[in-house]
Amino acid sequence: MQCAVIAFPGSNRDRDMIAAVTKIAGKPPHVVWHKDSELPQADVIILPGGFSYGDYLRSGAIAARSPMMKEVARAAERGVSILGVCNGFQILTEAGLLPGTLMRNASLKFVCRTIELEVVNAATRFTGLYRPGQIIRNPVAHHDGNYFVDDDTLARIEGNEQVAFRYANGTNPNGSRHDIAGVLNARKNVLGMMPHPEDLIEPAHGGTDGRPLFEALLETVAA
Amino acid sequence: MIPNEPPITADLVDAHGIKPDEYQKILDLIGREPSFTELGIFSAMWNEHCSYKSSKRWLKTLPTTGPRVIQGPGENAGVVDIGDGQAVVFKMESHNHPSYIEPYQGAATGVGGILRDIFTMGARPIAAMNALRFGAPEHEKTRHLVSGVVAGVGGYGNSFGVPTVGGEVEFDARYNGNILVNAFAAGLADADKIFYSEAKGVGLPVVYLGAKTGRDGVGGATMASAEFGDDIDQKRPTVQVGDPFTEKRLLDACLELMQTGAVIAIQDMGAAGLTCSAVEMGAKGNLGIELDLDCVPVREENMTAYEMMLSESQERMLMVLHPEKESEARAVFEKWELDFATVGKTTDDLKFRVIWHGTEVANLPIKELGDEAPEYDRPWKVPARPVDEIELVGEHPGIADALLQMIGSPALSSRRWVYEQYDTLIQGNSLQTPGGDAGVVRVDGHPTKALAFSSDVTPRYCEADPFEGGKQAVAECWRNLTATGAEPLAATDNLNFGNPEKRQIMGQLVMAIKGIGEACEALDFPIVSGNVSLYNETNGVGILPTPTIAGVGLIPDHAQMARIGFAAEDQPILLAGALPNWGSHLGQSLYARKFFDRADGAPPPVDLEFERTVGDFVRTLIREGHVGACHDCSDGGLAIALAEMALAGNMGATIHDLDSTDASRAARFFGEDQARYVLTLNAPAGSPAFEVILKRAFDLGIHMSQIGTTGGQSLKLGEARAISLGELRTAHEGWFPTFMAAE
Numbered sequence: 001m002q003c004a005v006i007a008f009p010g011s012n013r014d015r016d017m018i019a020a021v022t023k024i025a026g027k028p029p030h031v032v033w034h035k036d037s038e039l040p041q042a043d044v045i046i047l048p049g050g051f052s053y054g055d056y057l058r059s060g061a062i063a064a065r066s067p068m069m070k071e072v073a074r075a076a077e078r079g080v081s082i083l084g085v086c087n088g089f090q091i092l093t094e095a096g097l098l099p100g101t102l103m104r105n106a107s108l109k110f111v112c113r114t115i116e117l118e119v120v121n122a123a124t125r126f127t128g129l130y131r132p133g134q135i136i137r138n139p140v141a142h143h144d145g146n147y148f149v150d151d152d153t154l155a156r157i158e159g160n161e162q163v164a165f166r167y168a169n170g171t172n173p174n175g176s177r178h179d180i181a182g183v184l185n186a187r188k189n190v191l192g193m194m195p196h197p198e199d200l201i202e203p204a205h206g207g208t209d210g211r212p213l214f215e216a217l218l219e220t221v222a223a
Numbered sequence: 224m225i226p227n228e229p230p231i232t233a234d235l236v237d238a239h240g241i242k243p244d245e246y247q248k249i250l251d252l253i254g255r256e257p258s259f260t261e262l263g264i265f266s267a268m269w270n271e272h273c274s275y276k277s278s279k280r281w282l283k284t285l286p287t288t289g290p291r292v293i294q295g296p297g298e299n300a301g302v303v304d305i306g307d308g309q310a311v312v313f314k315m316e317s318h319n320h321p322s323y324i325e326p327y328q329g330a331a332t333g334v335g336g337i338l339r340d341i342f343t344m345g346a347r348p349i350a351a352m353n354a355l356r357f358g359a360p361e362h363e364k365t366r367h368l369v370s371g372v373v374a375g376v377g378g379y380g381n382s383f384g385v386p387t388v389g390g391e392v393e394f395d396a397r398y399n400g401n402i403l404v405n406a407f408a409a410g411l412a413d414a415d416k417i418f419y420s421e422a423k424g425v426g427l428p429v430v431y432l433g434a435k436t437g438r439d440g441v442g443g444a445t446m447a448s449a450e451f452g453d454d455i456d457q458k459r460p461t462v463q464v465g466d467p468f469t470e471k472r473l474l475d476a477c478l479e480l481m482q483t484g485a486v487i488a489i490q491d492m493g494a495a496g497l498t499c500s501a502v503e504m505g506a507k508g509n510l511g512i513e514l515d516l517d518c519v520p521v522r523e524e525n526m527t528a529y530e531m532m533l534s535e536s537q538e539r540m541l542m543v544l545h546p547e548k549e550s551e552a553r554a555v556f557e558k559w560e561l562d563f564a565t566v567g568k569t570t571d572d573l574k575f576r577v578i579w580h581g582t583e584v585a586n587l588p589i590k591e592l593g594d595e596a597p598e599y600d601r602p603w604k605v606p607a608r609p610v611d612e613i614e615l616v617g618e619h620p621g622i623a624d625a626l627l628q629m630i631g632s633p634a635l636s637s638r639r640w641v642y643e644q645y646d647t648l649i650q651g652n653s654l655q656t657p658g659g660d661a662g663v664v665r666v667d668g669h670p671t672k673a674l675a676f677s678s679d680v681t682p683r684y685c686e687a688d689p690f691e692g693g694k695q696a697v698a699e700c701w702r703n704l705t706a707t708g709a710e711p712l713a714a715t716d717n718l719n720f721g722n723p724e725k726r727q728i729m730g731q732l733v734m735a736i737k738g739i740g741e742a743c744e745a746l747d748f749p750i751v752s753g754n755v756s757l758y759n760e761t762n763g764v765g766i767l768p769t770p771t772i773a774g775v776g777l778i779p780d781h782a783q784m785a786r787i788g789f790a791a792e793d794q795p796i797l798l799a800g801a802l803p804n805w806g807s808h809l810g811q812s813l814y815a816r817k818f819f820d821r822a823d824g825a826p827p828p829v830d831l832e833f834e835r836t837v838g839d840f841v842r843t844l845i846r847e848g849h850v851g852a853c854h855d856c857s858d859g860g861l862a863i864a865l866a867e868m869a870l871a872g873n874m875g876a877t878i879h880d881l882d883s884t885d886a887s888r889a890a891r892f893f894g895e896d897q898a899r900y901v902l903t904l905n906a907p908a909g910s911p912a913f914e915v916i917l918k919r920a921f922d923l924g925i926h927m928s929q930i931g932t933t934g935g936q937s938l939k940l941g942e943a944r945a946i947s948l949g950e951l952r953t954a955h956e957g958w959f960p961t962f963m964a965a966e
Contacts, residue, residue: 009468009471009472009559009560010382010468010471010472012382012383012384012471012649013384013649015650015651016649016650016651019651020651050384051381051382051384051467051468051471053468054382054466054467054468054469055382055468056468109374109644110374110377110378110381110644110645110646111643111644112381112642112643112644112645112646112647112648113643139648141381141646141648141649143381196648198651199648199649199651204654204665204781205651
């Protein structure tokens with residue numbers, strides 16, 4: 001199993017992600033600089049959180065047009081697993097690899113707190129170690145996490161079971177439509193999510209609810 | 224011949240904040256009239272903000288050394304050994320004046336500046352805190368300032384990627400015209416790879432790194448060294464604009480560059496930008512510096528030498544590099560898409576020379592500009608000491624109602640509205656986030672070590688008695704660190720006061736420093752860095768004296784760390800450290816203010832020797848694994864401490880009736896006596912292990928007794944009605960969001 005984490009200027013949860021992957025997979029991921037034009041052989045590609053290019057223009061918009069993202073799109077076509085967390089999710093929607101867009105939080109304020117998530121689709125390579133309908137905790141930390149799609153697309157992604165996670169028990173922190181916190185592409189090899197599973201993988205984090213996601217993702221590929 | 228346009232007039236000198244006697248000093252020093260650029264340079268270097276001219280004499284009296292101190296005050300930040308070849312690098316700095324004028328950018332660049340101080344020394348920032356003080360909630364500007372400052376702190380810190388793990392937010396009418404924004408940052412470095420600002424070697428390249436220079440912030444440090452008047456809105460252009468994206472790249476680029484061995488000296492461009500950084504590097508190294516401004520990367524056209532020398536554009540650094548590594552260094556900065564320009568060289572003539580358009584526009588003696596700048600021994604008077612005891616006349620509100628009203632008040636309500644706008648978790652090492660006694664982060668790469676951070680001061684105590692208030696600020700910080708199980712290592716001080724040219728204000732400053740010094744000495748808690756912010760006055764009204772103390776503690780094994788939340792049912796609750804007549808001090812208490820409108824009396828005294836005995840014992844108990852939860856008693860006294868512990872643990876408690884009359888019960892529950900901790904023990908009440916602990920306390924002369932038991936879903940204080948956790952939480956969480964939502 002090979003995992004690659006792509007770093008853009010302004011990425012800042014790349015270190016959290018690298019630490020989580022290293023702890024769970026037992027070896028560090030490739031760290032790829034956005035200007036590299038060649039993606040190393042990888043079975044899992046992760047776009048970490050942060051403020052790539054300062055979130056200037058629109059969050060994720062500039063990074064989505066970097067040379068490396070062309071490689072990521074090709075990898076997605078080949079069926080490689082791609083996980084985008086927070087800013088990584090924003091980049092994936094800006095790159096057209098996931099439906100919808102992430103607008104400014106309804107509160108207009110940055111929000112960092114622990115919320116609850118319902119695992120809506122547990123039959124994916126990302127969520128297979130959770131039970132369907134399981135409620136887990138996860139931290140969020142973002143300014144632009146308000147997931148929006150038009151009605152037709154919303155009906156389509158709901159019908160096609162592309163919603164992976166939903167904010168549960170009234171903890172939607174940002175005004176996302178249908179409480180959507182994590183979305184898959186139609187083929188279900190690309191997942192984008194606003195919450196940070198990488199910051200809840202060991203007892204010192206106050207819980208391990210984020211760990212099964214990495215265990216599923218990293219082990220599924222190894223099997 | 225240095226051209227002199229515009230001509231130097233008395234008005235121009237005055238507009239630069241230079242007093243007539245100081246101007247005479249300049250004339251004597253250089254033997255001629257200064258050029259306009261030179262006048263600007265003097266105003267930048269000799270203002271209060273950069274030169275500490277009023278406070279230096281007294282700052283020198285603070286204890287600044289210790290077995291763990293690697294670097295004390297005088298560098299970009301203090302450096303303290305935390306074992307295993309690692310060091311923690313930290314400092315607190317104010318950005319008060321700019322934040323009042325333009326709250327978002329003022330606060331954001333305050334955070335940016337302190338982060339730069341940390342990574343300039345080769346440390347990766349791992350934690351931040353912010354001590355914020357605003358005017359009365361009902362003041363027309365307060366909401367706007369709170370909203371802007373909090374968004375600015377978050378906007379910069381979150382994007383940069385440092386967890387904000389602690390801080391303070393306070394309201395008082397005395398900050399109506401001058402808010403305080405004190406930003407703290409700490410970083411981690413290898414103890415043998417610390418970088419300093421002292422230039423070494425003649426003829427070496429002085430290199431400019433980071434963002435381009437613009438006109439923003441010209442004269443900012445001079446602005447921060449004067450009182451505010453009615454013309455304050457005209458000062459907006461002196462506030463800098465922050466770009467955390469550039470700062471994050473600057474961090475990555477600097478740390479990468481430092482690994483190449485190219486860096487001889489490094490200094491960030493903060494207050495007074497290019498001037499201050501160049502002069503400090505040269506003066507410290509006993510070298511001259513020559514700058515060629517035509518090589519400075521600029522983002523605006525037709526900038527004059529004066530503007531370039533005084534610009535406070537953010538995210539810039541100055542370095543002296545090994546010439547043979549220059550191309551390697553350039554490659555690092557080009558990778559991160561940052562500017563890299565050789566703008567000058569070190570010289571052996573102890574002159575600070577500035578060339579612009581091929582002409583010399585400044586030629587000044589560098590030592591006198593820098594470390595030999597003028598100092599003052601300003602006249603001061605000892606403030607009158609308040610009467611010790613106050614008597615509260617009238618009806619007491621009852622313990623339960625008083626608790627609900629106090630915990631739902633501006634002073635004591637939850638700060639969740641604030642800290643949820645800060646990323647408290649980034650880097651994945653946060654063990655305790657805001658809401659407890661101290662923020663705690665793991666030391667990355669070490670299996671068990673963690674660092675604790677706390678920022679404290681009680682300005683109303685300092686106003687009543689600056690000496691006791693200074694002591695108390697240090698003691699409370701030390702106590703908060705101790706309450707997590709940390710060994711307090713060292714502290715940074717951020718001294719915010721009014722106009723030092725007034726004898727009573729200078730008296731506050733002097734006495735507070737004396738108090739701080741005495742406490743730091745007694746608690747082996749040296750001051751390793753700091754900042755002084757004076758002239759916090761508007762139309763002649765000064766702020767409350769506010770010497771903020773931010774401390775760092777070391778937890779050797781975070782498995783043995785205490786938190787404030789009640790952890791298990793049926794645990795005995797003990798009050799440790801109360802003197803035999805414990806819970807008697809209502810002078811300067813929040814209780815007396817709120818229910819009796821009394822702001823008089825002496826603050827609670829701090830017995831430093833006793834403080835240390837109690838704290839050392841509590842820390843020992845925590846490290847031995849005896850403690851379920853631990854919290855210090857501070858603002859609002861015992862009742863507030865208990866309520867915070869119940870809310871944090873989502874578990875109630877039943878407390879004994881501690882006295883017999885309304886007045887004496889109020890003193891028990893709301894008195895603010897110092898050196899006290901509330902803790903729960905894992906050993907059941909009455910068990911042999913429990914008795915042994917009480918015996919150990921007794922043998923040390925520490926009064927420690929059981930005052931109640933954890934459990935249930937309500938908090939019952941003696942005879943008062945039980946308050947459900949729901950009711951308590953509604954009161955605690957309600958005030959801030961309601962206040963901010965009202966327009």
